[in-house]
Amino acid sequence: MSLTIAIPKGRLGTQAIQMFKAGGIGESIDEKSRKLVFKDEDINISFILLKNSDVITYIENGIADIGISGKDMIMEKGADIFELYQMNIGRCKMSVAGIKGKKVFKDDTIMRVATKFPEITKKYFDSRGQRINIIKLNGSIELAPILGLSDVIVDIVETGNTLKANGLEVFEDMYHISAMMISNRISYKFKRKEIKKIVELIRGEDEDGQDN
Secondary structure: OOOEEEOOOOOOHHHHHHHHHHHOOOOOOOOOOOOOOEEEEOOOOEEEEOOOOHHHHHHHHHOOEEEEEEEEHHHHHHOEEEEEEEOOOOOEEEEEEEEOOOOOOOOOOOEEEEEOOOHHHHHHHHHOOEEEEEOOOOOEEEEOHHHOOOEEEEEEEOOOOHHHHHOEEEEEEEEOOOEEEOOOHHHHHHHHHHHHHHHHHHHHHHHHHHOO
């Protein structure tokens, strides 16, 4: 039975491809190529390279059976998919940050929050009883508090170096984020055996990588 695996482009995808290849599959993938679809003919597995934010859409609609996506994207989209395995790659945090020394405390005012993740942000601050006005941005989130567009930002933080370089600091960490292996629900029902093999392969490579 054939399988289609969705892989995000970029650093996360490169790490995933290395794990697949170390496990003996994905040899057909050439990241330097302009092709977006690769097939390992002998084992009947196809790989499609997608923008990170599109992986979940392809999984949810059954175009791909399984895939790799950041937990942040899964939380933001609230997609109807299975989460199969939390990986040890793509580790970071989703945090609230703002201008250093100007922490905004909870009060009766409406706090302005700039972010690429409006759904996650709304749920988080609703749970804290903080009224907010969400400003949706697609990039250079750090500029928002610097130029007075927002009071704080909600963004993915890895090293924190970009924040420091722009005079910002983390006020609080919201969630720990990492890559997840996910599956289409119908695919998991009918291709469970094949999918479990891939999950175990990646789990083995993932754990080996942590030991090195």
